[in-house]
Amino acid sequence: MATNGTSGAGGRAPVKKAKVAQTHTGLVRQARRINRELAEVYPYAHPELDFENPFQLLVATVLSAQTTDLRVNQTTPALFAKYPTPEDMAVADPEALEEILRPTGFFRAKAKSVLALSADLRDKFDGEVPGTLEDLVTLRGVGRKTANVVLGNAFGVPGITVDTHFGRLARRFGWTTSQDPVKVEEDVAGLFPPSDWTMLSHRVVFHGRRICHARKPACGACPIAPLCPAYGEGETDPVKAEKLLKYEKGGAPGQRLKPPPDYPGQPAPPLAAS
Ligand code: SF4
Known part of the structure; x- marks a missing residue:
């Protein structure tokens, strides 16, 4: 196994080299x-976001823009306790939602996105997160990056x-x-x-x-x-x-508050490195 030093890949000390064209x-x-x-x-x-189902992963990924996964992980337990399903989230009071999302930054825009995508899930997909890229990117606020996170980690689609x-x-x-x-x-x-x-x-x-x-x-x-x-x-x-x-x-913990058992350095303190 490679160690955390410069001799990990092949045991050679690296040297700065001129970039050459590769086949x-x-x-x-x-x-x-x-x-x-x-x-x-x-x-x-x-994935460094905590989630228990595709809906939680979708929302957490949208919230992770411009902030750390740790910050999102600190915010989502209260969010999903109050609004566990797309139907609940779609009718959330915008100001109450903004208040919960405030620590993640850009909270007004994020509240709008979360409300809109929850309404889309409720109205177009029977309250279920769809399992294809084509469908996911039709949700408001969901681009290819978010769609690929959800596909890869909630649906096992590469x-x-x-x-x-x-x-x-x-x-x-x-x-x-x-x-x-x-x-x-x-x-x-x-x-x-x-x-x-x-x-x-x-x-x-x-x-x-x-x-x-x-x-x-x-x-x-x-x-x-x-x-x-x-x-x-x-x-x-x-x-x-x-x-x-x-x-x-x-030497510090990672970003998850509910990590898989093999994840090193847990639990994370409330204020880890950004
Ligand atoms: S630039 Fe290359 S050598 Fe330097 S930290 Fe990144 S991966 Fe490692």
Whole structure:
């Protein structure tokens, strides 16, 4: 198993290298190797939102825009206790709903989205969350990213979830050059079989949240550094890089308040790192 150091993938010390053009076959090999390494680093990767059914996952995913999953997990127990079904949520008093959603930020817009998608579920889908991409994206406030999260984790349908972390890492790995999430999804889908898509998404997002951060990637403490064409974009000094690690890699709990049993570092305190 790869360790949390720069010798994880192949035991070689990484060096900053010039970016060279890859053949498609070479890119596929590199991509799948990175996925295998990430699977060893994050064997417990999973959605970081707490949910008990597809409706809860759908709403929690909508609420997770512009905030942490931890913040959403702290908010949804009260929300679903008061409005357990789409029918209940669709007739919620908007001000009461906004008050519950306030800690997640952009709470007025989020309350509107949640009310609208609950009404859509009630009126068009008999109160059930549909299990296809085509139907999910017809719900107000639901785009491809949210739809893929719900499909992959509530219905077992393979999906690539291109959030800010996934897009950034896919570009750093050389899997795409696009900023457009739909094109990123397409490019990455061409490198992996569908059976890999959902877990790949979790692993890449886990890596982005814990080690390969947007502004200061912790390259010097990164287990996949020897495989990464972007090694050197961040801090390469191992001691300084170690200090940049977050959640369980940095010695703190993860984001779930009701985690699966194999999830390390639980329970999460109320104010973990963002
Ligand atoms: S950019 Fe740095 S931290 Fe990110 S995957 Fe590459 S080596 Fe690791």
